[in-house]
Amino acid sequence: MDRRDSLKFLAGAGFAAGLGLPSLPLRAQGSRASSSLDPYAEMRWGRGFEGQRRADLGDGTFLNPVFAGDHPDPSILKDGEDYYVTFSSFDAYPGLVIWHSRDLVNWRPVTAALRTPIGSVWAPELVKHDGRYFLYIPARFPDKRSIYVIHAERIEGPWSEPIDLDLPSHIDPGHAVGEDGERYLFLSGGDRVKLSRDGLATAGPVEHVYDPWRYPENWVVETFAPEGPKILKRGDWFYMVTAVGGTAGPPTGHMVIMARSRSIHGPWESDPNNPIVRTRSETEKWWSRGHATIVEGPEERWWMIYHGYENGYWTLGRQALLEPIEWTADGWVRPLGGDLSRPLRKPRELGAQPHGAPLSDDFSANRFGIQWAFYDPAPDEMARVRYGDRTLHLRGKGTSPSDCAPVTCICGDQSYRIEAAVEVDPGAEAGLLLFYNRRLYAGLGFGDDGLVMHRYGLQWPRGAIPGQRQTGAAGPVRALRLRLTNQRNILTIHTSADEGSSWQKFDVQMEVSGYHHNVAYDFLSLRPALYAAGGGEARFRDFTYTAL
Incomplete structure (x- = not known):
């Protein structure tokens, strides 16, 4: 099932209403990427939506x-x-x-x-x-x-x-x-x-x-x-x-x-x-x-x-x-x-069966609960959310990912890539993350201070990022397409100012294998996340998930 078919499926499947899902053909089986350092690298999984393992x-x-x-x-x-x-x-x-x-x-x-x-x-x-x-x-x-x-x-x-x-x-x-x-x-x-x-x-x-x-x-x-x-x-x-x-x-x-x-x-x-x-x-x-x-x-x-x-x-x-x-x-x-x-x-053979759900989202329907969930929300957190024109409108909250109740989803692949187009109002900061909890996350955002790197749960605005080459326009950034690639716990970030026609690699790559319970408690997992902090609104379009 390619991404367009996934989105057509979402529009008719009744996710927001909590309905059961229709039967869909099984995607062809594929093999995992191999690594000589991984004793289980030759294991094979079935493939589901967007290549997710099943x-x-x-x-x-x-x-x-x-x-x-x-x-x-x-x-x-x-x-x-x-x-x-x-x-x-x-x-x-x-x-x-x-x-x-x-x-x-x-x-x-x-x-x-x-x-x-x-x-x-x-x-x-x-x-x-x-x-x-x-x-x-x-x-x-x-x-x-x-x-x-x-x-x-x-x-x-x-x-x-x-x-x-x-x-x-x-x-x-x-x-x-x-x-x-x-x-x-x-x-x-x-x-x-x-x-x-x-x-x-x-x-x-x-x-x-x-x-x-x-x-x-x-x-x-x-x-x-x-x-x-x-x-x-x-x-x-x-x-x-x-x-x-x-x-x-x-x-x-x-x-x-x-x-x-x-x-x-x-x-x-x-x-x-x-x-x-x-x-x-x-x-x-x-x-x-x-x-x-x-x-x-x-x-x-x-x-x-x-x-x-x-x-x-x-x-x-x-x-x-x-x-x-x-x-x-x-x-x-x-x-x-x-x-x-x-x-x-298998316990029972029923022929080709769908499993799971696609994680790519064109934001044409409300998928909170089935895919998206707020991290540690207030009782009225959904009041921050509005849908329109295939866009998720998310009102800012708090000052950083640590206190803004990011929107997260669960994924199960060892390697994957997420992308989204992001826009922010003056006074707001927004971006994409790999989020564990309020003390431990990594990714990239932007706003009035330009690019803001997140690593170890800490923030570095442009000009204060250790070792970063100072490229691109200085001052506020209002719109970018962001791409985060998690390749077996190595995070690489790219940005695009022209809706994905060309990409610039962010200067800092991050190793995130320690972002887990034995380090930071809470019994959680490292999850793709969208965040919007500060005043004003952030807008997210065309979120894509691809298992690698």
Whole structure:
């Protein structure tokens, strides 16, 4: 699918309304760029929109990740023959994008369920109970923490406003229904709370019900951190799948453990082969594998979906991985995928299926929620946005990328290029970034002070940029086309004053492999971003994304 077809697709697909996407032909498979320094350089991925990597190889097999780029803490729901999944969205709003699949490999966005900012969203739980859909959402503002619930009659929404469950000391809820028909949320640290029958309030105090299995003292991990409990009922047993070992830190830290009980009230016995999933060496393809949910897939085969960091690419965040499992004769789960560096047979073959969504945007329709999201927005952030004449009009805010709530999107390619035409009013500054958080970003903007380079989360106006050759006109800059190329964590910037007919390379190139959680916390990824700071307005046209 070329870029023009992608944009035609967007115009008719109902993104802003949160509708399902029509079927489209699979783009031809391609191979990744190779590097003698990369032990996995010869791996092949399928290709989707704009050459973005996808798991489906088009030959009945798939190669992880099933969700490239930052898709952590997956919560998956089987609903008849349909599967839905959502992920932590942290500081991005609109957030909690829900995805749909029939084969567990190819996924399409349905809607962004959370519209009202309640803080940074961690490890939600998507469930269906008595014909109604629920999302249980841990969220953190600097001065408030709790778990909230939203609900809907249809997965497409509309979803309700958040309801505060007043659980300030826990994260990572896992919904369960006991043998008595009562509803519970299992919580981090081995705790649990009973829910009201409608699932919209707690119905008792938090209680400690489970002491998780602990790894040997000499293992190299981040910290114990028992979290992400997921409850599954199969046969006469309740199974609890939990993450321990810390989320990032050393590549060998995060892991998946399992326990079971014949009653929702315990006692819980640990799997004698814990951990059932673990990265054992930093030479493996996927690091810090954990936070799993078990689901019955097509043809009565069972699967586990969890997240992991890609070897050498902490900057892409935690990506979603799919692994086949089997049930043993004594009633435990055993994974079958190894280190997930090689293709696996797909759960179900449905022929050519679309996956993901194009990232190029001609700004003819509002794609906030499905593609774009504000970083750490105020409740009224969308008031800054206006569409018209295939242009995104973005009113300035704050003084720099650190405090202006940049507009970001998630991508999953090791190398890619973004471009956009940018105009600014007097008093405004705008540009393109690779943005991790308010403390760490890189890119180029312009405005009253001419060009402004961003590196390490710091700003250098023209004339103060170390080592920069002073080329081009001095004084204010009002319009440029900008191009950022991220080639395996090397950022190169080009500018064009004639709408892309000719390009000038910016004098400073940047190495950004350290722009990630282990350096700057926040559990995020390095993302393409648009920003507008200061007074006045910035205008963005013809945003293009190309996987390299």
